[in-house]
Amino acid sequence: MSMTCAPYISFPGNASEAFPYYHELFGGELSLMTYDQFPSTDDFPFDPPHGSVAHATLAAPGITLTGGDAMGESLPQLRNDVYSFLLGFDTEDEARAFLAKVTDSGGQMAMPFEVAPWGDRYGQVHDRFGIRWDVVVPGTGG
Template identity: 55%
Template sequence: MSLRFLPYISFPGNAAEAMSHYHEIFGGDLQVLKYADTDTTGFPFTPSPEAVAHAQLEADGLLLSGGDAVGEDNPPLSSDVYSFLLSFDTTAEAEEMIGKFTSRGGEVTMPFEPAPWGDHYGQLTDRFGVVWAFDVPGGAG
């Protein structure tokens, strides 16, 4: 069996802005497809031409996809029941990434520090409401 876990975020109408934001943070290659660039014939809904049908960011160790949610009553992104875990080799790498998020409106919700299980661990919520967790196994310096 070949399995890959690839997170997908349905944004409440701001997918282009959010995916561009993540591109600034992670670098890599960002592809964005808007509904204006697709054939929506036969769709059970009428999307805004400027809405993002699909976006994909591929960077070192990361493949993140997303698009604009369709419908009237979409749930908010902000939640304490999930997070995206980023694992690093050193605390310096993790701290640098945390700095990229916080300098762009992210808010630390759990300080990045030694955890009871021996790793360095912390969390933040980005300006879109997505929770990101940061981990360095064994607390490697």
């Protein structure tokens, strides 16, 4: 079997801000299409707000993120500890640089980056949009 997995995040109306932020964090190539670019949205079961994102894809080394803006009355709350994205780094310096980039841009540490009981160095951070990123560097602890 051959397959890929790319998380899809439904943002509460701020995907046009979130995806450039993730592009800055991870690099790679960003493709973003707004509903304004569609020839018509007349047949849609919703009326997309001006500038809302229909679909975005960020393809960066080691990660692909997809998503768009959610539509409707009850928009999603992204800050939640039910899910997270686990990022594995080769070195502590790389992991610490990522964590600093997220916290310096409005994010918040959720768990300190330190040696976990299983021997890896591990920590958690919520970015400014509420997404939780778990960070691990294998086998660096004793």
